[in-house]
Amino acid sequence: MRKTIIVIAAVAAALVPPVSAHAATKATVVSPERPLNVRAGAAVWSASLRTLPHGSAVDIDCQVKGQRIDAGPVRVTDQWDRLTDGTYVSDAWVRRAPGVQVPACAQATAPPAAPATPATAGAVASGAIPLKTRSGPARTAQLLSSLGDGTPLSIVCQERGESIAGAVRSTDMWDRLASGVYVSDAYVRREATPPACTAAAAPVPAAPGAEAGRWVSPLPGFTARPGFRTPTNPNHVGVDLMSFVGTPIHAAAAGTVVEVVCNIEAGHSCDQPGGASIGGCGWYVKLQHAGGISTLYCHMVRRGVVRPGQKVAAGQVIGYVGSSGNSSAPHLHYEVHVNTPPTSPGNAIDPLPFMRAHGAPIG
Ligand SMILES: [Zn+2]
Incomplete structure:
Protein backbone atom coordinates (compact mmCIF):
# COMPACT_ATOMS: atom_id res chain seq x y z
CA MET A 1 0.00 0.00 0.00
CA ARG A 2 2.69 2.41 1.12
CA LYS A 3 4.94 1.32 -1.75
CA THR A 4 2.24 2.19 -4.32
CA ILE A 5 2.04 5.73 -2.97
CA ILE A 6 5.81 6.19 -3.26
CA VAL A 7 5.92 5.02 -6.88
CA ILE A 8 3.15 7.43 -7.81
CA ALA A 9 5.01 10.22 -5.99
CA ALA A 10 8.20 9.52 -7.94
CA VAL A 11 6.42 9.67 -11.28
CA ALA A 12 4.48 12.77 -10.31
CA ALA A 13 7.69 14.53 -9.25
CA ALA A 14 8.69 14.85 -12.90
CA LEU A 15 5.59 16.95 -13.54
CA VAL A 16 4.97 18.91 -10.34
CA PRO A 17 7.02 19.87 -7.29
CA PRO A 18 8.07 16.78 -5.26
CA VAL A 19 5.16 15.10 -3.53
CA SER A 20 5.61 13.22 -0.27
CA ALA A 21 3.35 10.78 1.52
CA HIS A 22 3.48 13.09 4.58
CA ALA A 23 4.53 16.69 5.17
CA ALA A 24 8.29 17.19 5.48
CA THR A 25 9.67 18.27 8.87
CA LYS A 26 11.38 21.67 8.76
CA ALA A 27 14.71 21.86 10.55
CA THR A 28 17.92 23.89 10.72
CA VAL A 29 21.55 22.80 10.42
CA VAL A 30 23.64 23.55 13.56
CA SER A 31 27.29 23.30 12.49
CA PRO A 32 29.04 26.56 13.31
CA GLU A 33 32.62 25.36 12.76
CA ARG A 34 32.42 23.72 9.35
CA PRO A 35 29.73 22.85 6.80
CA LEU A 36 27.68 19.72 7.46
CA ASN A 37 28.27 16.76 5.12
CA VAL A 38 25.16 15.47 3.35
CA ARG A 39 25.73 11.79 2.70
CA ALA A 40 24.51 8.90 0.57
CA GLY A 41 23.79 6.77 3.63
CA ALA A 42 23.39 6.85 7.41
CA ALA A 43 27.09 6.79 8.43
CA VAL A 44 30.14 9.01 8.08
CA TRP A 45 31.77 6.50 5.74
CA SER A 46 28.98 6.96 3.19
CA ALA A 47 30.00 9.26 0.35
CA SER A 48 29.58 12.98 1.05
CA LEU A 49 27.41 14.28 -1.77
CA ARG A 50 27.38 17.98 -0.82
CA THR A 51 27.71 20.23 2.24
CA LEU A 52 25.28 22.56 4.00
CA PRO A 53 26.48 25.66 5.86
CA HIS A 54 25.48 26.48 9.45
CA GLY A 55 21.90 27.75 9.57
CA SER A 56 20.75 26.01 6.39
CA ALA A 57 17.09 25.00 6.28
CA VAL A 58 16.46 21.30 5.57
CA ASP A 59 13.31 19.32 4.82
CA ILE A 60 13.35 15.95 6.60
CA ASP A 61 11.26 13.11 5.20
CA CYS A 62 11.96 10.54 7.92
CA GLN A 63 14.61 9.03 10.22
CA VAL A 64 16.66 5.83 10.10
CA LYS A 65 18.98 4.21 12.66
CA GLY A 66 22.60 4.53 11.58
CA GLN A 67 26.05 5.27 12.98
CA ARG A 68 25.99 6.75 16.47
CA ILE A 69 27.42 10.29 16.44
CA ASP A 70 28.84 11.63 19.71
CA ALA A 71 30.39 14.83 18.38
CA GLY A 72 27.30 16.81 17.29
CA PRO A 73 26.28 20.02 19.06
CA VAL A 74 22.55 19.25 19.32
CA ARG A 75 22.37 15.68 20.68
CA VAL A 76 24.15 12.32 20.90
CA THR A 77 22.20 10.01 18.63
CA ASP A 78 22.24 7.12 16.17
CA GLN A 79 19.35 8.64 14.23
CA TRP A 80 19.99 10.02 10.73
CA ASP A 81 17.53 12.28 8.92
CA ARG A 82 16.62 11.34 5.38
CA LEU A 83 16.00 14.56 3.51
CA THR A 84 13.28 14.86 0.88
CA ASP A 85 15.82 14.32 -1.92
CA GLY A 86 16.88 10.93 -0.50
CA THR A 87 20.18 12.09 1.06
CA TYR A 88 21.12 11.81 4.76
CA VAL A 89 22.42 14.04 7.57
CA SER A 90 23.15 13.01 11.15
CA ASP A 91 20.41 14.16 13.52
CA ALA A 92 23.20 15.18 15.92
CA TRP A 93 23.68 18.35 13.86
CA VAL A 94 20.04 19.34 13.28
CA ARG A 95 17.64 21.48 15.36
CA ARG A 96 13.86 21.29 15.10
CA ALA A 97 11.07 23.24 16.80
CA PRO A 98 10.55 21.92 20.38
CA GLY A 99 8.40 18.80 20.55
CA VAL A 100 8.49 18.09 16.82
CA GLN A 101 9.09 14.39 16.16
CA VAL A 102 10.24 12.98 12.83
CA PRO A 103 8.57 9.74 11.71
CA ALA A 104 10.72 6.63 11.21
CA CYS A 105 11.34 5.70 7.60
CA ALA A 106 8.82 2.92 6.96
CA GLN A 107 10.16 -0.43 5.85
CA ALA A 108 8.47 0.03 2.49
CA THR A 109 10.34 3.28 1.84
CA ALA A 110 13.81 1.86 2.51
CA PRO A 111 15.44 1.86 0.05
CA PRO A 112 13.53 4.83 -1.31
CA ALA A 113 11.72 4.77 -4.62
CA ALA A 114 13.93 3.89 -7.55
CA PRO A 115 14.58 6.58 -10.15
CA ALA A 116 11.60 7.05 -12.47
CA THR A 117 13.77 6.24 -15.48
CA PRO A 118 16.03 3.19 -15.89
CA ALA A 119 19.80 3.79 -15.69
CA ALA A 206 24.18 3.19 -0.94
CA ALA A 207 24.82 0.77 1.89
CA PRO A 208 27.64 2.22 4.02
CA GLY A 209 30.94 1.42 2.37
CA ALA A 210 29.31 -0.45 -0.50
CA GLU A 211 31.84 1.04 -2.91
CA ALA A 212 34.67 -0.51 -0.93
CA GLY A 213 33.38 -4.07 -1.41
CA ARG A 214 33.81 -6.95 1.01
CA TRP A 215 35.50 -6.43 4.40
CA VAL A 216 37.30 -9.05 6.49
CA SER A 217 39.07 -9.07 9.85
CA PRO A 218 42.72 -8.02 9.51
CA LEU A 219 43.63 -10.59 12.16
CA PRO A 220 41.15 -13.52 12.02
CA GLY A 221 40.74 -15.25 15.35
CA PHE A 222 41.93 -12.28 17.41
CA THR A 223 39.75 -9.55 18.86
CA ALA A 224 40.29 -5.87 19.53
CA ARG A 225 39.84 -4.13 22.84
CA PRO A 226 37.76 -0.94 22.72
CA GLY A 227 40.44 1.71 22.80
CA PHE A 228 39.70 4.36 20.24
CA ARG A 229 40.28 7.87 21.71
CA THR A 230 39.74 6.88 25.32
CA PRO A 231 39.65 9.55 28.05
CA THR A 232 43.10 8.42 29.24
CA ASN A 233 44.52 8.13 25.71
CA PRO A 234 42.68 10.64 23.49
CA ASN A 235 45.38 10.48 20.79
CA HIS A 236 44.96 6.73 20.27
CA VAL A 237 43.09 6.78 16.96
CA GLY A 238 42.89 3.03 16.39
CA VAL A 239 42.27 -0.22 18.23
CA ASP A 240 44.74 -2.90 19.36
CA LEU A 241 44.44 -6.62 18.64
CA MET A 242 46.78 -8.53 20.97
CA SER A 243 48.44 -11.42 19.16
CA PHE A 244 51.70 -13.33 18.64
CA VAL A 245 54.81 -12.47 16.70
CA GLY A 246 54.51 -13.73 13.14
CA THR A 247 50.70 -13.94 12.93
CA PRO A 248 49.71 -12.98 9.35
CA ILE A 249 48.01 -9.58 8.96
CA HIS A 250 45.37 -9.41 6.21
CA ALA A 251 44.15 -6.51 4.09
CA ALA A 252 40.73 -5.63 5.54
CA ALA A 253 39.35 -4.89 2.07
CA ALA A 254 40.53 -4.69 -1.52
CA GLY A 255 42.62 -1.63 -2.25
CA THR A 256 45.97 -0.16 -3.20
CA VAL A 257 49.08 -0.09 -1.02
CA VAL A 258 50.07 3.55 -0.49
CA GLU A 259 52.78 3.30 2.20
CA VAL A 260 55.17 0.65 3.56
CA VAL A 261 57.16 2.58 6.13
CA CYS A 262 59.28 2.31 9.27
CA ASN A 263 57.98 5.02 11.60
CA ILE A 264 60.06 5.24 14.74
CA GLU A 265 61.84 7.71 16.97
CA ALA A 266 65.33 8.62 15.72
CA GLY A 267 68.05 6.28 16.98
CA HIS A 268 65.82 3.18 17.09
CA SER A 269 65.19 0.32 14.64
CA CYS A 270 61.89 -1.14 13.44
CA ASP A 271 63.61 -4.50 13.04
CA GLN A 272 63.64 -5.17 16.78
CA PRO A 273 60.94 -4.96 19.44
CA GLY A 274 60.18 -1.37 20.44
CA GLY A 275 58.90 -0.27 23.80
CA ALA A 276 56.37 1.85 25.62
CA SER A 277 58.79 4.77 25.78
CA ILE A 278 59.76 4.68 22.07
CA GLY A 279 57.62 6.82 19.73
CA GLY A 280 56.23 5.65 16.39
CA CYS A 281 53.99 3.16 14.66
CA GLY A 282 56.94 0.88 13.77
CA TRP A 283 56.76 -1.00 10.50
CA TYR A 284 53.36 -0.19 9.04
CA VAL A 285 51.34 -0.55 5.85
CA LYS A 286 48.69 1.90 4.70
CA LEU A 287 46.00 0.86 2.20
CA GLN A 288 43.67 3.07 0.17
CA HIS A 289 40.23 1.59 -0.49
CA ALA A 290 37.35 2.76 -2.65
CA GLY A 291 34.93 5.28 -1.21
CA GLY A 292 37.65 7.44 0.36
CA ILE A 293 38.48 4.91 3.09
CA SER A 294 42.04 4.09 4.27
CA THR A 295 43.29 1.46 6.71
CA LEU A 296 46.58 1.38 8.64
CA TYR A 297 48.36 -1.62 10.18
CA CYS A 298 51.14 -0.85 12.71
CA HIS A 299 53.92 -2.57 14.71
CA MET A 300 54.75 -5.27 12.13
CA VAL A 301 57.70 -7.54 12.98
CA ARG A 302 59.48 -6.57 9.76
CA ARG A 303 58.80 -4.62 6.57
CA GLY A 304 55.37 -5.43 5.10
CA VAL A 305 55.37 -7.98 2.29
CA VAL A 306 53.67 -5.61 -0.18
CA ARG A 307 55.00 -2.57 -2.03
CA PRO A 308 53.51 0.89 -2.69
CA GLY A 309 51.26 0.95 -5.76
CA GLN A 310 50.44 -2.77 -5.48
CA LYS A 311 46.75 -3.77 -5.65
CA VAL A 312 45.66 -6.11 -2.87
CA ALA A 313 42.56 -8.25 -2.44
CA ALA A 314 40.46 -8.43 0.73
CA GLY A 315 42.16 -10.95 3.01
CA GLN A 316 45.54 -10.86 1.25
CA VAL A 317 48.49 -11.11 3.65
CA ILE A 318 50.32 -7.77 3.81
CA GLY A 319 52.68 -8.36 6.76
CA TYR A 320 53.18 -10.08 10.11
CA VAL A 321 52.48 -9.13 13.72
CA GLY A 322 55.35 -7.79 15.76
CA SER A 323 56.06 -5.19 18.42
CA SER A 324 58.04 -2.55 16.52
CA GLY A 325 57.73 1.12 17.50
CA ASN A 326 55.61 2.33 20.41
CA SER A 327 54.59 -1.13 21.58
CA SER A 328 55.21 -3.16 24.72
CA ALA A 329 53.80 -6.49 23.50
CA PRO A 330 53.11 -8.08 20.10
CA HIS A 331 49.89 -6.69 18.67
CA LEU A 332 48.28 -5.15 15.63
CA HIS A 333 47.32 -1.49 15.94
CA TYR A 334 44.56 -1.02 13.34
CA GLU A 335 43.17 2.32 12.10
CA VAL A 336 40.32 3.26 9.75
CA HIS A 337 40.18 6.72 8.16
CA VAL A 338 37.40 8.29 6.08
CA ASN A 339 37.47 11.03 3.42
CA THR A 340 40.99 10.03 2.36
CA PRO A 341 43.52 10.74 1.02
CA PRO A 342 45.13 12.19 3.03
CA THR A 343 44.85 10.38 6.36
CA SER A 344 45.09 12.47 9.51
CA PRO A 345 44.21 11.95 13.18
CA GLY A 346 41.10 14.05 12.50
CA ASN A 347 39.61 11.65 9.95
CA ALA A 348 40.22 8.47 11.96
CA ILE A 349 37.02 6.72 13.08
CA ASP A 350 36.46 3.96 15.64
CA PRO A 351 37.19 0.71 13.75
CA LEU A 352 34.88 -1.39 15.97
CA PRO A 353 31.48 -0.07 14.79
CA PHE A 354 32.85 0.39 11.28
CA MET A 355 33.95 -3.24 10.97
CA ARG A 356 30.72 -4.44 12.59
CA ALA A 357 28.70 -2.43 10.04
CA HIS A 358 30.73 -3.98 7.24
CA GLY A 359 30.08 -7.57 8.26
CA ALA A 360 33.57 -8.15 9.71
CA PRO A 361 33.33 -7.58 13.48
CA ILE A 362 36.70 -7.53 15.23
CA GLY A 363 35.62 -7.09 18.83
ZN1 LIG B 1 47.24 1.06 19.35
Whole structure:
Protein backbone atom coordinates (compact mmCIF):
# COMPACT_ATOMS: atom_id res chain seq x y z
CA MET A 1 0.00 0.00 0.00
CA ARG A 2 2.69 2.41 1.12
CA LYS A 3 4.94 1.32 -1.75
CA THR A 4 2.24 2.19 -4.32
CA ILE A 5 2.04 5.73 -2.97
CA ILE A 6 5.81 6.19 -3.26
CA VAL A 7 5.92 5.02 -6.88
CA ILE A 8 3.15 7.43 -7.81
CA ALA A 9 5.01 10.22 -5.99
CA ALA A 10 8.20 9.52 -7.94
CA VAL A 11 6.42 9.67 -11.28
CA ALA A 12 4.48 12.77 -10.31
CA ALA A 13 7.69 14.53 -9.25
CA ALA A 14 8.69 14.85 -12.90
CA LEU A 15 5.59 16.95 -13.54
CA VAL A 16 4.97 18.91 -10.34
CA PRO A 17 7.02 19.87 -7.29
CA PRO A 18 8.07 16.78 -5.26
CA VAL A 19 5.16 15.10 -3.53
CA SER A 20 5.61 13.22 -0.27
CA ALA A 21 3.35 10.78 1.52
CA HIS A 22 3.48 13.09 4.58
CA ALA A 23 4.53 16.69 5.17
CA ALA A 24 8.29 17.19 5.48
CA THR A 25 9.67 18.27 8.87
CA LYS A 26 11.38 21.67 8.76
CA ALA A 27 14.71 21.86 10.55
CA THR A 28 17.92 23.89 10.72
CA VAL A 29 21.55 22.80 10.42
CA VAL A 30 23.64 23.55 13.56
CA SER A 31 27.29 23.30 12.49
CA PRO A 32 29.04 26.56 13.31
CA GLU A 33 32.62 25.36 12.76
CA ARG A 34 32.42 23.72 9.35
CA PRO A 35 29.73 22.85 6.80
CA LEU A 36 27.68 19.72 7.46
CA ASN A 37 28.27 16.76 5.12
CA VAL A 38 25.16 15.47 3.35
CA ARG A 39 25.73 11.79 2.70
CA ALA A 40 24.51 8.90 0.57
CA GLY A 41 23.79 6.77 3.63
CA ALA A 42 23.39 6.85 7.41
CA ALA A 43 27.09 6.79 8.43
CA VAL A 44 30.14 9.01 8.08
CA TRP A 45 31.77 6.50 5.74
CA SER A 46 28.98 6.96 3.19
CA ALA A 47 30.00 9.26 0.35
CA SER A 48 29.58 12.98 1.05
CA LEU A 49 27.41 14.28 -1.77
CA ARG A 50 27.38 17.98 -0.82
CA THR A 51 27.71 20.23 2.24
CA LEU A 52 25.28 22.56 4.00
CA PRO A 53 26.48 25.66 5.86
CA HIS A 54 25.48 26.48 9.45
CA GLY A 55 21.90 27.75 9.57
CA SER A 56 20.75 26.01 6.39
CA ALA A 57 17.09 25.00 6.28
CA VAL A 58 16.46 21.30 5.57
CA ASP A 59 13.31 19.32 4.82
CA ILE A 60 13.35 15.95 6.60
CA ASP A 61 11.26 13.11 5.20
CA CYS A 62 11.96 10.54 7.92
CA GLN A 63 14.61 9.03 10.22
CA VAL A 64 16.66 5.83 10.10
CA LYS A 65 18.98 4.21 12.66
CA GLY A 66 22.60 4.53 11.58
CA GLN A 67 26.05 5.27 12.98
CA ARG A 68 25.99 6.75 16.47
CA ILE A 69 27.42 10.29 16.44
CA ASP A 70 28.84 11.63 19.71
CA ALA A 71 30.39 14.83 18.38
CA GLY A 72 27.30 16.81 17.29
CA PRO A 73 26.28 20.02 19.06
CA VAL A 74 22.55 19.25 19.32
CA ARG A 75 22.37 15.68 20.68
CA VAL A 76 24.15 12.32 20.90
CA THR A 77 22.20 10.01 18.63
CA ASP A 78 22.24 7.12 16.17
CA GLN A 79 19.35 8.64 14.23
CA TRP A 80 19.99 10.02 10.73
CA ASP A 81 17.53 12.28 8.92
CA ARG A 82 16.62 11.34 5.38
CA LEU A 83 16.00 14.56 3.51
CA THR A 84 13.28 14.86 0.88
CA ASP A 85 15.82 14.32 -1.92
CA GLY A 86 16.88 10.93 -0.50
CA THR A 87 20.18 12.09 1.06
CA TYR A 88 21.12 11.81 4.76
CA VAL A 89 22.42 14.04 7.57
CA SER A 90 23.15 13.01 11.15
CA ASP A 91 20.41 14.16 13.52
CA ALA A 92 23.20 15.18 15.92
CA TRP A 93 23.68 18.35 13.86
CA VAL A 94 20.04 19.34 13.28
CA ARG A 95 17.64 21.48 15.36
CA ARG A 96 13.86 21.29 15.10
CA ALA A 97 11.07 23.24 16.80
CA PRO A 98 10.55 21.92 20.38
CA GLY A 99 8.40 18.80 20.55
CA VAL A 100 8.49 18.09 16.82
CA GLN A 101 9.09 14.39 16.16
CA VAL A 102 10.24 12.98 12.83
CA PRO A 103 8.57 9.74 11.71
CA ALA A 104 10.72 6.63 11.21
CA CYS A 105 11.34 5.70 7.60
CA ALA A 106 8.82 2.92 6.96
CA GLN A 107 10.16 -0.43 5.85
CA ALA A 108 8.47 0.03 2.49
CA THR A 109 10.34 3.28 1.84
CA ALA A 110 13.81 1.86 2.51
CA PRO A 111 15.44 1.86 0.05
CA PRO A 112 13.53 4.83 -1.31
CA ALA A 113 11.72 4.77 -4.62
CA ALA A 114 13.93 3.89 -7.55
CA PRO A 115 14.58 6.58 -10.15
CA ALA A 116 11.60 7.05 -12.47
CA THR A 117 13.77 6.24 -15.48
CA PRO A 118 16.03 3.19 -15.89
CA ALA A 119 19.80 3.79 -15.69
CA THR A 120 21.76 4.41 -18.89
CA ALA A 121 24.62 2.00 -19.54
CA GLY A 122 28.05 3.41 -20.36
CA ALA A 123 31.73 2.74 -19.95
CA VAL A 124 34.80 4.70 -18.87
CA ALA A 125 36.89 5.86 -21.87
CA SER A 126 39.81 7.60 -20.23
CA GLY A 127 42.82 5.76 -21.68
CA ALA A 128 45.73 5.11 -19.36
CA ILE A 129 44.60 7.54 -16.63
CA PRO A 130 41.78 6.27 -14.40
CA LEU A 131 38.63 8.39 -14.31
CA LYS A 132 38.02 10.08 -10.97
CA THR A 133 34.65 9.84 -9.23
CA ARG A 134 33.65 12.90 -7.23
CA SER A 135 31.04 14.05 -4.74
CA GLY A 136 29.75 16.73 -7.17
CA PRO A 137 29.90 17.84 -10.81
CA ALA A 138 33.31 19.62 -10.71
CA ARG A 139 36.98 18.81 -10.16
CA THR A 140 36.84 20.87 -6.97
CA ALA A 141 34.35 18.35 -5.49
CA GLN A 142 35.77 15.71 -3.18
CA LEU A 143 37.67 12.88 -4.87
CA LEU A 144 36.05 9.55 -3.93
CA SER A 145 37.67 6.86 -6.08
CA SER A 146 39.11 6.08 -9.51
CA LEU A 147 37.68 3.89 -12.28
CA GLY A 148 39.91 2.23 -14.88
CA ASP A 149 39.42 2.48 -18.64
CA GLY A 150 36.51 0.28 -19.76
CA THR A 151 34.78 0.11 -16.35
CA PRO A 152 31.02 -0.34 -16.98
CA LEU A 153 28.90 2.53 -15.65
CA SER A 154 25.28 2.73 -14.59
CA ILE A 155 24.31 6.37 -15.19
CA VAL A 156 21.21 7.60 -13.36
CA CYS A 157 21.14 11.14 -14.78
CA GLN A 158 23.20 14.13 -15.95
CA GLU A 159 23.88 17.45 -14.30
CA ARG A 160 25.57 20.62 -15.59
CA GLY A 161 28.92 21.40 -13.93
CA GLU A 162 32.53 22.19 -14.76
CA SER A 163 33.42 22.10 -18.46
CA ILE A 164 35.93 19.36 -19.32
CA ALA A 165 37.69 18.60 -22.64
CA GLY A 166 37.99 14.80 -22.55
CA ALA A 167 38.76 11.80 -24.70
CA VAL A 168 35.16 11.35 -25.87
CA ARG A 169 33.78 14.91 -26.00
CA SER A 170 34.11 18.42 -24.58
CA THR A 171 31.20 19.04 -22.25
CA ASP A 172 30.03 20.61 -19.03
CA MET A 173 27.73 17.66 -18.33
CA TRP A 174 28.56 15.27 -15.47
CA ASP A 175 27.04 11.82 -15.05
CA ARG A 176 25.60 10.84 -11.70
CA LEU A 177 26.08 7.11 -11.16
CA ALA A 178 23.77 4.73 -9.32
CA SER A 179 26.05 4.93 -6.26
CA GLY A 180 25.46 8.72 -6.08
CA VAL A 181 28.95 9.77 -7.24
CA TYR A 182 29.73 11.94 -10.28
CA VAL A 183 32.05 11.49 -13.28
CA SER A 184 32.67 13.94 -16.13
CA ASP A 185 30.72 12.90 -19.25
CA ALA A 186 33.81 13.95 -21.26
CA TYR A 187 35.35 10.53 -20.52
CA VAL A 188 32.26 8.35 -20.85
CA ARG A 189 31.25 6.29 -23.88
CA ARG A 190 27.51 5.55 -24.03
CA GLU A 191 24.80 4.88 -26.59
CA ALA A 192 21.94 6.94 -25.14
CA THR A 193 21.73 10.35 -23.50
CA PRO A 194 20.88 10.04 -19.78
CA PRO A 195 17.98 12.17 -18.48
CA ALA A 196 18.63 15.42 -16.61
CA CYS A 197 18.92 15.04 -12.85
CA THR A 198 15.66 16.05 -11.16
CA ALA A 199 14.22 15.50 -7.72
CA ALA A 200 12.73 12.25 -9.06
CA ALA A 201 16.22 10.93 -9.78
CA ALA A 202 17.69 11.63 -6.36
CA PRO A 203 20.67 9.39 -5.60
CA VAL A 204 19.76 6.03 -4.15
CA PRO A 205 21.49 5.82 -0.78
CA ALA A 206 24.18 3.19 -0.94
CA ALA A 207 24.82 0.77 1.89
CA PRO A 208 27.64 2.22 4.02
CA GLY A 209 30.94 1.42 2.37
CA ALA A 210 29.31 -0.45 -0.50
CA GLU A 211 31.84 1.04 -2.91
CA ALA A 212 34.67 -0.51 -0.93
CA GLY A 213 33.38 -4.07 -1.41
CA ARG A 214 33.81 -6.95 1.01
CA TRP A 215 35.50 -6.43 4.40
CA VAL A 216 37.30 -9.05 6.49
CA SER A 217 39.07 -9.07 9.85
CA PRO A 218 42.72 -8.02 9.51
CA LEU A 219 43.63 -10.59 12.16
CA PRO A 220 41.15 -13.52 12.02
CA GLY A 221 40.74 -15.25 15.35
CA PHE A 222 41.93 -12.28 17.41
CA THR A 223 39.75 -9.55 18.86
CA ALA A 224 40.29 -5.87 19.53
CA ARG A 225 39.84 -4.13 22.84
CA PRO A 226 37.76 -0.94 22.72
CA GLY A 227 40.44 1.71 22.80
CA PHE A 228 39.70 4.36 20.24
CA ARG A 229 40.28 7.87 21.71
CA THR A 230 39.74 6.88 25.32
CA PRO A 231 39.65 9.55 28.05
CA THR A 232 43.10 8.42 29.24
CA ASN A 233 44.52 8.13 25.71
CA PRO A 234 42.68 10.64 23.49
CA ASN A 235 45.38 10.48 20.79
CA HIS A 236 44.96 6.73 20.27
CA VAL A 237 43.09 6.78 16.96
CA GLY A 238 42.89 3.03 16.39
CA VAL A 239 42.27 -0.22 18.23
CA ASP A 240 44.74 -2.90 19.36
CA LEU A 241 44.44 -6.62 18.64
CA MET A 242 46.78 -8.53 20.97
CA SER A 243 48.44 -11.42 19.16
CA PHE A 244 51.70 -13.33 18.64
CA VAL A 245 54.81 -12.47 16.70
CA GLY A 246 54.51 -13.73 13.14
CA THR A 247 50.70 -13.94 12.93
CA PRO A 248 49.71 -12.98 9.35
CA ILE A 249 48.01 -9.58 8.96
CA HIS A 250 45.37 -9.41 6.21
CA ALA A 251 44.15 -6.51 4.09
CA ALA A 252 40.73 -5.63 5.54
CA ALA A 253 39.35 -4.89 2.07
CA ALA A 254 40.53 -4.69 -1.52
CA GLY A 255 42.62 -1.63 -2.25
CA THR A 256 45.97 -0.16 -3.20
CA VAL A 257 49.08 -0.09 -1.02
CA VAL A 258 50.07 3.55 -0.49
CA GLU A 259 52.78 3.30 2.20
CA VAL A 260 55.17 0.65 3.56
CA VAL A 261 57.16 2.58 6.13
CA CYS A 262 59.28 2.31 9.27
CA ASN A 263 57.98 5.02 11.60
CA ILE A 264 60.06 5.24 14.74
CA GLU A 265 61.84 7.71 16.97
CA ALA A 266 65.33 8.62 15.72
CA GLY A 267 68.05 6.28 16.98
CA HIS A 268 65.82 3.18 17.09
CA SER A 269 65.19 0.32 14.64
CA CYS A 270 61.89 -1.14 13.44
CA ASP A 271 63.61 -4.50 13.04
CA GLN A 272 63.64 -5.17 16.78
CA PRO A 273 60.94 -4.96 19.44
CA GLY A 274 60.18 -1.37 20.44
CA GLY A 275 58.90 -0.27 23.80
CA ALA A 276 56.37 1.85 25.62
CA SER A 277 58.79 4.77 25.78
CA ILE A 278 59.76 4.68 22.07
CA GLY A 279 57.62 6.82 19.73
CA GLY A 280 56.23 5.65 16.39
CA CYS A 281 53.99 3.16 14.66
CA GLY A 282 56.94 0.88 13.77
CA TRP A 283 56.76 -1.00 10.50
CA TYR A 284 53.36 -0.19 9.04
CA VAL A 285 51.34 -0.55 5.85
CA LYS A 286 48.69 1.90 4.70
CA LEU A 287 46.00 0.86 2.20
CA GLN A 288 43.67 3.07 0.17
CA HIS A 289 40.23 1.59 -0.49
CA ALA A 290 37.35 2.76 -2.65
CA GLY A 291 34.93 5.28 -1.21
CA GLY A 292 37.65 7.44 0.36
CA ILE A 293 38.48 4.91 3.09
CA SER A 294 42.04 4.09 4.27
CA THR A 295 43.29 1.46 6.71
CA LEU A 296 46.58 1.38 8.64
CA TYR A 297 48.36 -1.62 10.18
CA CYS A 298 51.14 -0.85 12.71
CA HIS A 299 53.92 -2.57 14.71
CA MET A 300 54.75 -5.27 12.13
CA VAL A 301 57.70 -7.54 12.98
CA ARG A 302 59.48 -6.57 9.76
CA ARG A 303 58.80 -4.62 6.57
CA GLY A 304 55.37 -5.43 5.10
CA VAL A 305 55.37 -7.98 2.29
CA VAL A 306 53.67 -5.61 -0.18
CA ARG A 307 55.00 -2.57 -2.03
CA PRO A 308 53.51 0.89 -2.69
CA GLY A 309 51.26 0.95 -5.76
CA GLN A 310 50.44 -2.77 -5.48
CA LYS A 311 46.75 -3.77 -5.65
CA VAL A 312 45.66 -6.11 -2.87
CA ALA A 313 42.56 -8.25 -2.44
CA ALA A 314 40.46 -8.43 0.73
CA GLY A 315 42.16 -10.95 3.01
CA GLN A 316 45.54 -10.86 1.25
CA VAL A 317 48.49 -11.11 3.65
CA ILE A 318 50.32 -7.77 3.81
CA GLY A 319 52.68 -8.36 6.76
CA TYR A 320 53.18 -10.08 10.11
CA VAL A 321 52.48 -9.13 13.72
CA GLY A 322 55.35 -7.79 15.76
CA SER A 323 56.06 -5.19 18.42
CA SER A 324 58.04 -2.55 16.52
CA GLY A 325 57.73 1.12 17.50
CA ASN A 326 55.61 2.33 20.41
CA SER A 327 54.59 -1.13 21.58
CA SER A 328 55.21 -3.16 24.72
CA ALA A 329 53.80 -6.49 23.50
CA PRO A 330 53.11 -8.08 20.10
CA HIS A 331 49.89 -6.69 18.67
CA LEU A 332 48.28 -5.15 15.63
CA HIS A 333 47.32 -1.49 15.94
CA TYR A 334 44.56 -1.02 13.34
CA GLU A 335 43.17 2.32 12.10
CA VAL A 336 40.32 3.26 9.75
CA HIS A 337 40.18 6.72 8.16
CA VAL A 338 37.40 8.29 6.08
CA ASN A 339 37.47 11.03 3.42
CA THR A 340 40.99 10.03 2.36
CA PRO A 341 43.52 10.74 1.02
CA PRO A 342 45.13 12.19 3.03
CA THR A 343 44.85 10.38 6.36
CA SER A 344 45.09 12.47 9.51
CA PRO A 345 44.21 11.95 13.18
CA GLY A 346 41.10 14.05 12.50
CA ASN A 347 39.61 11.65 9.95
CA ALA A 348 40.22 8.47 11.96
CA ILE A 349 37.02 6.72 13.08
CA ASP A 350 36.46 3.96 15.64
CA PRO A 351 37.19 0.71 13.75
CA LEU A 352 34.88 -1.39 15.97
CA PRO A 353 31.48 -0.07 14.79
CA PHE A 354 32.85 0.39 11.28
CA MET A 355 33.95 -3.24 10.97
CA ARG A 356 30.72 -4.44 12.59
CA ALA A 357 28.70 -2.43 10.04
CA HIS A 358 30.73 -3.98 7.24
CA GLY A 359 30.08 -7.57 8.26
CA ALA A 360 33.57 -8.15 9.71
CA PRO A 361 33.33 -7.58 13.48
CA ILE A 362 36.70 -7.53 15.23
CA GLY A 363 35.62 -7.09 18.83
ZN1 LIG B 1 47.24 1.06 19.35
